[in-house]
Amino acid sequence: MSAQHLLIAGLGYSGMATARAALAAGWQVSGTARDPARLTAPPGVTVLRFAEAAPALATATHLLVTAAPTEAGDPILAAFGPPPALRWVGYISTTGVYGNHNGGWVTEATPPTPTQDRTRRRLAAEQAWAALAPRCAVDILRAGGIYGPGRSPFDELRDGTARRTVKPGHAFSRIHVEDIAQAALAALGTAATTGLRTCNLVDDEPCESAAVVEYAAQLLGIQPPPAIPFAEAEARMSPMARSFWSENRRVANAATKAALHLNWRYPTYREGLAAIFAEESGHRAP
Secondary structure, eight states, X not given: OOTTEEEEEOXXXXXXXXXXXXXXXXXXXXXXXXOGGGOOOOTTEEEEEXXXXXXXXXXXXXXXXXXXXXXXXXXXXXXXXXXXXXXXXXXXXXXXXXOOOTTOEEOTTSOOOOOSHHHHHHHHHHHHHHTTTTTSEEEEEEEOEEEBTTBSHHHHHHHTOXXXXXXXXXXXXXXXXXXXXXXXXXXXXXXXXXXXEEEEEOOSOOBOHHHXXXXXXXXXXXXXXXXXXHHHHHTTOOHHHHHHHTOOOEEOOHHHXXXXXXXXXXXXXXXXXXXXXXXXXXXXXX
């Protein structure tokens, strides 16, 4: 593969957004999927069956990994080992590796203290990719809650399943999927020859989830769902949802934006939701 060929391991929500952005920037793009027949990839993206990706990985120079780890570890490394020709690898992880900070701020330099099995697996996968830093550039891209078209509060508000859970002082950090794609390409463009960077892919305003639901309802011109105190809502939460609410942190991004030389297209949930609403309504974003 040439230096301008990006291989994306995992053409999911974030992987597809990055593929579209990379194509627009002039990259040759390919990506892996467990079942390519179930994907509708953008024209120009070569889709490879994951099990048959060894030849592409053997010659890949730029690799973005979006696939989640399993109990066996990172799926790429577990199945194929470290790709030999890499110049850059970006690993999309989660800010969940920081663990609980009782509402306090964490930065790119904060040591990870994961408290959930899934985030411990994420940290282990980060460390496995970071081990390649002496021979290629490695960017660990820790994303907050990912939202965008087709994955936003509008969907649940429209179908009547939205909940407005109120827990004062409990903040979540989030990121629009297009800003993940922007950050991945910026990381590619600013990477050194070797070495490790940690980036926080979160917008500029961590906030309570109820505020996001309220703003989305305002854009739709409807009343938000009734406020439910967290103590009441917790009893009906899934174990996964309960685990998210068990941690409270505010994630900073200043060092990331400086290192990648970028500003977010959607610096808060307000700009992001307004753009989604405009797109889904068939109008240009304000």
